[in-house]
Amino acid sequence: MYMRKRMFGVVGHPIEHSLSPEMHNSVFRAMGLDYEYSAFDVYPEKLGAFIRRCAEENFIGLNVTIPYKISVIEYLDKIRKEARLINAVNTIKFGHRTAVGFNTDGIGCVEALRDVGEDVRGRKILILGSGGAARAITFQLVLEGSQLIITNRTYERALELKKEIKEKLNKNVEVTKFSNDEIKNYIENVDILINTTPVGMFPKTRSTPISPDLLNKDIVVMDIVYNPVETKLIREAKKVGCKTIDGVGMFVHQGAESLRIWLDIEPPIDLMRKTVLNKLK
Numbered sequence: 001m002y003m004r005k006r007m008f009g010v011v012g013h014p015i016e017h018s019l020s021p022e023m024h025n026s027v028f029r030a031m032g033l034d035y036e037y038s039a040f041d042v043y044p045e046k047l048g049a050f051i052r053r054c055a056e057e058n059f060i061g062l063n064v065t066i067p068y069k070i071s072v073i074e075y076l077d078k079i080r081k082e083a084r085l086i087n088a089v090n091t092i093k094f095g096h097r098t099a100v101g102f103n104t105d106g107i108g109c110v111e112a113l114r115d116v117g118e119d120v121r122g123r124k125i126l127i128l129g130s131g132g133a134a135r136a137i138t139f140q141l142v143l144e145g146s147q148l149i150i151t152n153r154t155y156e157r158a159l160e161l162k163k164e165i166k167e168k169l170n171k172n173v174e175v176t177k178f179s180n181d182e183i184k185n186y187i188e189n190v191d192i193l194i195n196t197t198p199v200g201m202f203p204k205t206r207s208t209p210i211s212p213d214l215l216n217k218d219i220v221v222m223d224i225v226y227n228p229v230e231t232k233l234i235r236e237a238k239k240v241g242c243k244t245i246d247g248v249g250m251f252v253h254q255g256a257e258s259l260r261i262w263l264d265i266e267p268p269i270d271l272m273r274k275t276v277l278n279k280l281k
């Protein structure tokens with residue numbers, strides 16, 4: 001009897017430049033797993049029907065990307081703790097006609113830091129931005145015991161995130177205005193800086209979110225932008241002598257965590273990184 005391949009995929013709109021299919025399919029090939037991962041461009045009004053069909057058909061898991069990380073929640077049967085805290089889902093696991101939502105973005109960031117020997121517990125971390133990715137990262141870092149300073153172009157949004165963290169986790173974070181003058185007062189004592197804004201992303205690759213003059217060699221600088229792999233912020237930080245982590249690290253680790261959830265396997269991180277870097281060349 002012909003059996004259809006067990007399916008995985010990423011759903012978004014638009015979706016044509018996703019790096020996920022090649023990254024996950026390279027893992028399936030290397031591990032001899034007869035699975036297939038595809039990209040699905042789904043219109044907003046079709047999202048509910050698409051998720052229901054996946055639950056009824058041969059799907060094991062889905063990743064969810066822009067613009068559906070929040071709106072997909074209403075079509076799921078259960079939401080795991082981290083996804084509920086962030087109020088966003090980037091990974092779905094299908095069971096017997098059920099769909100459970102997870103979020104692996106925050107753990108992806110923490111694992112990318114661990115990869116280069118940086119533990120986050122007790123470390124002072126400056127977060128640039130308060131958007132979707134920043135929310136996932138900040139909640140995870142607070143759960144891991146980091147001390148956070150959050151700054152955002154729209155200051156009120158940073159204040160809202162601070163309030164939400166206090167209400168949901170009963171933890172305090174600091175906030176500051178998004179200006180070089182204000183950030184200067186905090187950066188001396190910071191161990192790690194994470195840029196979660198799109199500043200520096202293709203095609204505006206000549207920008208940095210803060211002045212590189214503020215950096216010193218003792219700060220670990222992470223940029224979650226991965227196109228280009230080496231952003232101007234990362235380039236300038238290297239010149240100062242900082243340890244740096246590019247956005248491919250978080251991308252690979254959020255995908256690896258999805259694979260652990262779906263299949264309970266330990267994915268080949270080096271291969272995943274190599275596949276993504278090849279695609280970004």
Ligand SMILES: NC(=O)c1ccc[n+]([C@@H]2O[C@H](COP(=O)([O-])OP(=O)(O)OC[C@H]3O[C@@H](n4cnc5c(N)ncnc54)[C@H](OP(=O)(O)O)[C@@H]3O)[C@@H](O)[C@H]2O)c1
Pocket residue numbers: 105108129130131132133134152153154157196197198199201209224225226247248250251252254
């Ligand atoms: N490596 C990975 O795995 C990974 C995962 C997710 C996202 N990302 C990347 O992370 C970036 C942000 O994604 P997101 O989903 O969080 O986006 P988002 O929800 O739209 O949030 C964007 C954030 O950046 C701030 N921002 C935007 N333009 C700015 C500017 N010109 N100057 C200063 N701040 C600015 C926004 O501030 P306001 O509140 O003032 O608008 C907001 O805080 C994107 O480049 C995305 O590709 C990478």
